[in-house]
Amino acid sequence: xxxxxxxxxxxxxxxxxxxxxxxxxxxxxxxxxxxxxxxxxxxxxxxxxxxxxxxxxxxxxxxxxxxxxxxxxxxxxxxxxxxxxxxxxxxxxxxxxxxxxxxxxxxxxxxxxxxxxxxxxxxxxxxxxxxxxxxxxxxxxxxxxxxxxxxxxxxxxxxxxxxxxxxxxxxxxxxxxxxxxxxxxxxxxxxxxxxxxxxxxxxxxxxxxxxxxxxxxxxxxxxxxxxxxxxxxxxxxxxxxxxxxxxxxxxxxxxxxxxxxxxxxxxxxxxxxxxxxxxxxxxxxxxxxxxxxxxxxxxxxxxxxxxxxxxxxxxxxxxxxxxxxxxxxxxxxxxxxxxxxxxxxxxxxxxxxxxxxxxxxxxxxxxxxxxxxxxxxxxxxxxxxxxxxxxxxxxxxxxxxxxxxxxxxxxxxxxxxxxxxxxxxx
Numbered sequence: 001x002x003x004x005x006x007x008x009x010x011x012x013x014x015x016x017x018x019x020x021x022x023x024x025x026x027x028x029x030x031x032x033x034x035x036x037x038x039x040x041x042x043x044x045x046x047x048x049x050x051x052x053x054x055x056x057x058x059x060x061x062x063x064x065x066x067x068x069x070x071x072x073x074x075x076x077x078x079x080x081x082x083x084x085x086x087x088x089x090x091x092x093x094x095x096x097x098x099x100x101x102x103x104x105x106x107x108x109x110x111x112x113x114x115x116x117x118x119x120x121x122x123x124x125x126x127x128x129x130x131x132x133x134x135x136x137x138x139x140x141x142x143x144x145x146x147x148x149x150x151x152x153x154x155x156x157x158x159x160x161x162x163x164x165x166x167x168x169x170x171x172x173x174x175x176x177x178x179x180x181x182x183x184x185x186x187x188x189x190x191x192x193x194x195x196x197x198x199x200x201x202x203x204x205x206x207x208x209x210x211x212x213x214x215x216x217x218x219x220x221x222x223x224x225x226x227x228x229x230x231x232x233x234x235x236x237x238x239x240x241x242x243x244x245x246x247x248x249x250x251x252x253x254x255x256x257x258x259x260x261x262x263x264x265x266x267x268x269x270x271x272x273x274x275x276x277x278x279x280x281x282x283x284x285x286x287x288x289x290x291x292x293x294x295x296x297x298x299x300x301x302x303x304x305x306x307x308x309x310x311x312x313x314x315x316x317x318x319x320x321x322x323x324x325x326x327x328x329x330x331x332x333x334x335x336x337x338x339x340x341x342x343x344x345x346x347x348x349x350x351x352x353x354x355x356x357x358x359x360x361x362x363x364x365x366x367x368x369x370x371x372x373x374x375x376x377x378x379x380x381x382x383x384x385x386x387x388x389x390x391x392x393x394x395x396x397x398x399x400x401x402x403x404x405x406x407x408x409x410x411x412x413x414x415x416x417x418x419x420x421x422x423x424x425x426x
Contacts, residue, residue: 028055028112030121040126043101047094053112054087061113062090069105073222100426103129134383135423137390140168141415156397156411168418170217175424177237181224187214190226202239220258220282227253232265245285258282259302262325279325289328299343311343334367344380354378359391372405381420392417
C-alpha cells in the first residue's frame with residue numbers, strides 16, 4: 001500500500017511540473033519597411049511608418065517613437081498597436097507636430113512586445129526644423145526678498161512674465177523643451193516652468209540641515225543637475241528623477257558643471273577646507289577621479305570633452321585654471337588683478353568676464369585679457385545667433401555688438417538685475 005502511495009505522489013508532481021509554463025526567452029523580430037533609410041522631412045510633416053513584427057508565441061503590442069540622434073531620448077511619442085497575434089503588420093502616420101524640433105538626425109524606433117521580451121528596430125531620418133532664432137532676453141530682477149522674471153521683445157522693453165515666491169537663487173533655460181528651471185526660497189525649492197503655457201511642471205521642496213542648502217544648477221541639455229550641500233540630484237528634462245549622489249562623510253558639495261561625458265563637482269569639509277573637484281560620469285554618477293583645489297570656484301566651463309576652465313578668486317583676485325580631465329591635472333592659465341563676479345563663454349576660446357572693476361574678454365589661445373566695457377559687478381548674457389552681448393549694471397541693461405563691442409541699445413529696468421538669460425526657440 002505504501003508503494004502505491006509513493007507512485008501516486010510521484011505521478012502527481014510529474015503532472016504538476018509538466019503543466020508549469022516555461023519562461024519565454026525568445027524576443028520578437030521587428031522589420032521596418034518605411035520610411036527609407038536617411039529620408040528627409042520637414043517639421044510638421046507626416047512620416048508614414050510600415051513595419052512587421054513576429055514572435056514564436058504572440059505579439060502583444062507595437063509602439064513607435066521619434067528619438068534624438070543619441071538613440072535614447074524620446075523627441076515624440078508615435079502611434080501604437082495593441083493587436084495580439086503571432087505576426088502583426090503595423091502601418092501608421094507619425095506627425096512631426098512639435099514646431100520646436102531642431103534640425104538634425106533622428107531615428108524612428110519601433111518596439112515589439114511579446115509580454116516578456118521587447119525588441120527595438122531603428123530607421124534613421126533627417127528633419128529640417130524652423131530656423132533657430134532668439135525669442136527674447138529674459139531678465140530676473142529682485143527687490144528685497146521678492147523676484148520677478150521679465151521678457152523683452154528684442155528691444156530691451158520688458159514685460160512681467162512671472163513672479164517667484166521669494167528670493168531667487170539661479171535659473172537655467174532648456175531651449176528644446178522651453179523649460180525654465182529655477183531655484184528659489186533660499187535654495188530649498190526647485191521649480192520647473194513650461195514657458196510656452198506658463199505652466200508649472202515640477203515644484204519640489206528640500207529639507208536640509210543647512211540654512212542655505214543650494215549650491216548649483218547645471219545642464220547638459222538632456223539632464224538637469226541640482227547640487228545641495230548634502231546631495232547631487234539628477235533629473236531628465238521629462239522630470240523623471242535619475243539618480244542621487246551624496247558627498248563623503250563630513251563633507252559637502254559645492255559648485256559644478258556638466259560636459260558631454262563628465263560632470264565636475266566640488267566637495268569640501270563642512271568648514272569649507274580640504275577642497276576637491278570630483279570627476280563623475282554624467283550618465284550614472286560613477287566617479288572617474290578627482291583633483292585638489294586651492295580655492296572655491298566661481299564658474300566652471302567645459303572647453304571640449306576632456307578639458308574645462310575653472311574661474312576662481314584668491315585673496316580678492318581672479319584666477320583662471322584648466323583641468324585636463326583624463327590626466328586629472330590642473331594647470332594655471334592666467335591671473336587677474338580684479339575679483340571675478342560672473343563668466344559667460346562666447347565660443348570655445350573666448351570668455352566674457354565680469355569683475356568688480358569692469359568687463360573683460362579672455363582669449364584662451366593667446367592667454368590674453370582685453371578690457372571691453374567699464375561696467376562694475378555686471379550680469380552678462382550672450383546671443384550666439386545674432387552675436388550680441390548683454391550687460392546689466394544695477395537697473396540698466398546694455399546691448400553691444402560682438403566682437404566690436406559697439407553700443408546698440410540701452411534699456412531701463414524696474415528692479416536690480418540678478419540674472420540675464422537669452423531665450424531661443426529651440
